[in-house]
Amino acid sequence: MDMNGGQALVRALECEGVEVVFGLPGGAILPVYDPIIESPIRHILVRHEQGAGHMAEGYAHATGRPGVAMITSGPGATNGVTPLCDAYMDSVPLVCITGQVPYAAIGTDAFQECDTTGITLSVTKHNFLVTEAQDIPRIIHEAFHIATTGRPGPVLVDIPKDIVDPRNPRSAMTWYEPTDDIMELPGYRPVIVGDPDLVRAAADLICRAERPVIYAGGGILKARAAAELRALAELIDVPVVTTLMARGCFPDSHELCLGMPGMHGNYTAVTAMQRSDLLIALGSRFDDRVTGRLDGFAPDAKVIHVDIDAAELGKVRAPDVAIRGDCKLVIADLLEALQACGGVDAQADRRAWRSQISGWQERHPLVYEQSEPGEFLKPQYVLEVLRDSTPDDTIVTSGVGQHQMWASQYWRFDHPYTWINSGGLGTMGFSLPAAIGAKVGMPDRMVWAVDGDGCFQMTAQELVTASMERIPIKVALFNNAYLGMVRQWQEMFYDERYSEVYLSYDVPDYVKWAEAMGCVAMRVEAPEEVAPAIAKANEIDDRPVVLEFRSARGENVYPMVPAGQSNSDIVVDPSQR
Amino acid sequence: MNSSVDAGASDHGHRFHTIVTTVENKPGVLARVAGLFARRGFNIESLAVAPTADERFSRITFTVDVASSPLEQVVKQLDKLINVVEISELSPTESVERELMLVTVEATGRRRHELLELVDDFRAYVLDADGSHMMLSLAARPSRLDDFEERLRSFGIVQLQRTGRVALPSLEA
The missing domain is CATH 3.40.50.970 (Thiamin diphosphate (ThDP)-binding fold, Pyr/PP domains)
Incomplete structure (x- = not known):
């Protein structure tokens, strides 16, 4: 034709x-x-x-x-x-x-x-x-x-x-x-099946490990291997950390889930990796935000590294067993190999490890202090209310900065593909357009864009797109009048010398701006207003909604591993020190 | 440059490495390959590109000055390029390397005879000549080209071009 x-x-x-x-x-x-x-x-x-x-x-x-x-x-x-x-x-x-x-x-x-x-x-x-x-x-x-x-x-x-x-x-x-x-692609032959000898070697390491941790990365989601990951964790009864890119690939409500590791990971996830004797890295890439100072990272751990990209194997940390392959297939093979060598009965005794982990969880939960009357909102509180007022399978997108870390920390991700953020590049302004794309792809799901005031100003015009195309996303905009994460670093590492981080609470007027772009918009300033505003937003399904949460300007994200330091030097919330 | 130059400050043996890649013979492929080195600040010491017996593909042979561990990473990255079909590192002991040099040298009076003797010794060729110059060619191991170049200096080198090395694995390797 x-x-x-x-x-x-x-x-x-x-x-x-x-x-x-x-x-x-x-x-x-x-x-x-x-x-x-x-x-x-x-x-x-x-x-x-x-x-x-x-x-x-x-x-x-x-x-x-x-x-x-x-x-x-x-x-x-x-x-x-x-x-x-x-x-x-x-x-x-x-x-x-x-x-x-x-x-x-x-x-x-x-x-x-x-x-x-x-x-x-x-x-x-x-x-x-x-x-x-x-x-x-x-x-x-x-x-x-x-x-x-x-x-x-x-x-x-x-x-x-x-x-x-x-x-x-x-x-x-x-x-x-x-x-x-x-197709004419003679140089493109992705390897997806893992080497069986290496899979057996991995199974052998797992059986003997006394303090293993599964270090699950975004590759689990790309390989659509959440079910296999769960089967693996349950078979060998090993705790799982889910990286920023992997949140949701293993349910936060699962007893084996330790949550997010890394610079702003929770104490238990960071420390369990640090003290581990075997990291089972599945589709993760030892990002600097996860490892902290490399020579102090998980010093006693052997490493099994599974990745579809050969260039990731050994790029950062030399693995003891490196398996190139698709996570879904390799984990399935690994499950077979583990069953063959005796399944759950062949596993080392890990009761001490489990109790050590529970101890950390009890001593170092995520904490924040609720705001005093008359003060602006604590973003952590708002996120908890939002989490508890939205369906389980709500898709959450995020920009980059403090709001991103709090969203990842305080949300409870129980389903894969419900958390969408810019992890590697750290692109401010990602949240809002990403939410629009997610809603277009999943029109029956509720989609909340968690955003900061700095990020929002980078891509806000796409709310016009959402209005005109009738894509009813919802935006939780945390307005703390600052480039919050940069402000936090200046507070902690630059002697509170604040340089070019102040944005303003009032300019722009986010409610007017959002309304001008065809959205329903509300400003929320007090804790008791949070739940009703979210309930109202959840009812609107014919246009985008923006909730501006006036947030406490001095709030910092904890825990924190300061850049360039070892994960053993994790700084916890002041109340836990 | 000499393939036996030692690593000096580096930790892993030889710093000069010969990488041979088979790539699709298409526009822009060389830029993709070279870009991976440029991005990391690695210098390509020599480079030779030409189609293989199958004209859909080209072979790129290049020598780079990199310590072994970053090189391993770059090689893996090169392998990820869609247009790269095959990649290997050739060690000097397991391969045959050749390079071609064209050089125009001053050749006047009695030194002309001396130069022709040197050409004979090295099994080089005279490609062109006028009353005061000769253009020579030599195809040999890169180190032999280095020696030849050194010996020619006293005559006065007017212009010199080397192709960069090409290499194939030795048959016994």
Whole structure:
């Protein structure tokens, strides 16, 4: 069937099962926006290209399906760089289509030209510059294949205008079905099955360990291995820490769950890893925010490291057993190997370890002090009320900073894919667009964006998108008038010399601003107002809602392992010192 | 540069490593490979690229000056590049290395004869000549090229170009 490149591109997206594209048109991508009109694919018109990328990420996090963003050349593409890098750091499957100036104009400094593939080289799993219309179906299929297999990640496809413009003869092509057979990727062979000898070696280490901890990372979620992880933890009766990227992959309410480790992890999770004699790292990458000072990290622990990405094995900490493979398959093999060597009966006696852990849990729970009458709210309190007033499977997104840490600490994640945040890159402004993407992908679920006032001001305009597209997300905006996490560091490590961290409680007026963008908005200032405001917000399902929580400005996130220090030097809440 | 240069301050043996990759013969692939080194501040000492017998693929041979442990990480990262089909490190003891040099040297009067003797000794070739210059070529082990270059200095080197080493695993390795 004869087509033009623009039609072929839209058709190819349909063939990949794409149901929604987040984007913003512009000169170079214009020809693709014409066939979009006839396509069943829903297009969400964003207000800034960064929003399109984060929405696609939120969609991918929530659904497990690749998110798709479509933006124009030049400034459109450069605005997309942040979400691409974010997706690269957090292994989010994303396909980003960018318009490009006509092929013959590339390299001439044409209007809205930039070297998109060059700029995005180091923030994508792979990128393509398509030079012939005939290649479009194949390359789109390859892009989705690369984005979703192996270690997932963002793939960018740069499309010169001439090969999609029906008025240009270079756009003529003959349609063909994009199938796996036509892919030309001789260098791409993701390994997914673990080496059985290594799996047996891992099982052997596990059986003999007296103080093991399962260190579950985001790879568990990417591999959709939550059930396997649970089976493993229960079979060997070993506690699990879930990293910032893995929150929800193992239920917080499970007795073996220790919660989040790391710089702002809880005392028990941090200390259990520190004292462990075996870390079973599953889809985790020994991030510096988890390990603290590396030479002091878990000094007595042997390490089993399972990851689909060979480059993660030994990157930070030399493993005793390194298994390259998909977590779902490797854990399933590990379960078999453990059963074969005697299952639960073959496990070392760990009663002392369990009781030591319970002791830490009793002595060092997460704590905060409720605000005095007349004072602004404690964010921890608000998050507890929000957690208890929303359905179990509510999806929570977050920006970056104090509110992110409190959300991760105080929420109770009992289901996978209910926590969406920017972990690796730490992108302020992620929460709101990610929530929109998640809600588009999971329209029947309640979606709350937890956000800070600093973050909110970076991507707030996407509330216009949410209003116009009738995407009823809810925003819990913690307004403490500060770039809170930076303020905390200046308080603790810069002698309380506050430099450029004050934002203001009153400017902007968040309620008016949100209302101007088509939202219902409420300001909440006292503890007794919190639950009623949330109840009201939960009832609204036809437009976005913003609740501004006036929050205590001096509140700090604890526990904390100061940057560059050992996890053994964890600083607990002042009340526990 | 010499492949037997020792690690000096580094902890893991030789600092110079020869990496051979088979890549897809497509635009931009060299930039992807080179970019991984550039991003980490590693210098590529020499580089040779050409299509293989199967023209869909190219072989890139490069020598880098890196300690072993960061190199291992870079090699794994290189392997992740979609266009990289195969990658291996070739140790000097288990491979055959060759490099080509073209060099124009001053060659006047009685030194002309002396130069031709040197060409003979090294089994180099004279590719071009005029009354005062000769252009020579030598294909040999990189260390032999180093020696040749050293010996030519006294004649006066006008221009010199080396290709960067290429290597294949030795048959006994």
